[in-house]
Amino acid sequence: MNPHGNATLRHERTSVLSVEVADAPEVATSAMFDERLADTYERLGVRPGLLEDLAGIVERRWWPEGTLFSSVAATAGEAAIEAAGIDRDRIGLLIDTSVSRDHLEPSAAVAVHHDLGLAPHCLNFDLANACLGFINGMNLAATMIDAGQIEYALLVDGEGSRYTQERTLERLAGPGVTVEQMFAEFASLTLGSGGAAMVLGRSDAHPEGHRLLGGEARAGSEHRLLCVGDLDGMTTDTAALLEAGLDVAELTWTTAERNGWDWGALDHYIMHQVSAVHTTAMQKRLGIDPDKAPLSFPTRGNIGPASIPTTLALHQDQIRPGDRVLLTGIGSGINTTALELLW
DSSP states (O other), rough: OOTGGGGGOOOOSSEEEEEEEEEOOOEEEEEHHHTTTHHHHHHHOOOTTTHTSSSOOOOOEOOOOOOHHHHHHHHHHHHHHHHHOGGGGGEEEEOOSSSSSSSSOHHHHHHHHHHHHHTTTEEEEEOBBBBHHHHHHHHHHHHHHTSSOSSSEEEEEEEOOOHHHHHHHHHSSTTTHHHHHHHHHGGGGGGGOOOEEEEEEETOOOOSSSSEEEEEEEOOGGGGEEEEETEEEEEEHHHHHHHHHHHHHHHHHHHHHHHTTTOOSEEEEOOOOOOHHHHHHHHHHOOOGGGSOOOOOOOOOBOOOGGHHHHHHGGGGOOOOOOOOEEEEETTTTTTEEEEEEE
């Protein structure tokens, strides 16, 4: 018996029926950010272009001012329901995994539930775990479907970086900013805006679906203070967070091998999108073929929990029936989970 079997995730009856995105309409380029910070760069001797040249983020998206994150999540959810072709009255679970929040109470899920006209019997709540929330939601929903408690689950996520980045740019453009503060808040400028949603259902009722096989999860909570933020801003020890994330991800990967998962030569790797530095380092540490790992961060930045489903949705036309797909994510804190799909 595996004493840590709670972190080895196996599913028998659940398939992904649809995954869709809601793209923010306004493009905010890294060149625009450089212009806003030109005086600070010159005073501190910092080379412009780090966001594009080092992080690899050419642009990210913004929602118009006043856009509700819950509305973004609902828009993505509507698209996912339509793509799945199911009766919304049979959805038994709605989970909103957003980090971005319009307010503390009530939950974002109740707003999405109302906007989508879901049935009174549809359980709904928020599930937050930094950038890993959507993957956690998939596992929880699959557990309930496997148990026969629900027929269908809808996962949604709505993120927005505009307010956070506007506040961050204002602070970093101030006369008293130091090099240390500049780089502590640098990661805030890599964020992006977007929405994503997924419908999961019973495999026996949907042979056209994509089987969720399971995966592996691990925690490294000793690293919980390396990235701390709210809507007003975020401070990150970027180098330490990267190294810690690599270590916990490698632990997850090697433990998965011992528990019977074979992820060395899958067909597609849908990785959480942070930056070019993060992606390259993760591919090297885990032995992932870069040609099998599609990228979304160059044009959308780090969209938090929406990153993995967004990358999957944008890439799904390139996935063939029978392909093996790994969704692998890291949430600051640190938590990691990898889930395998049989397409």
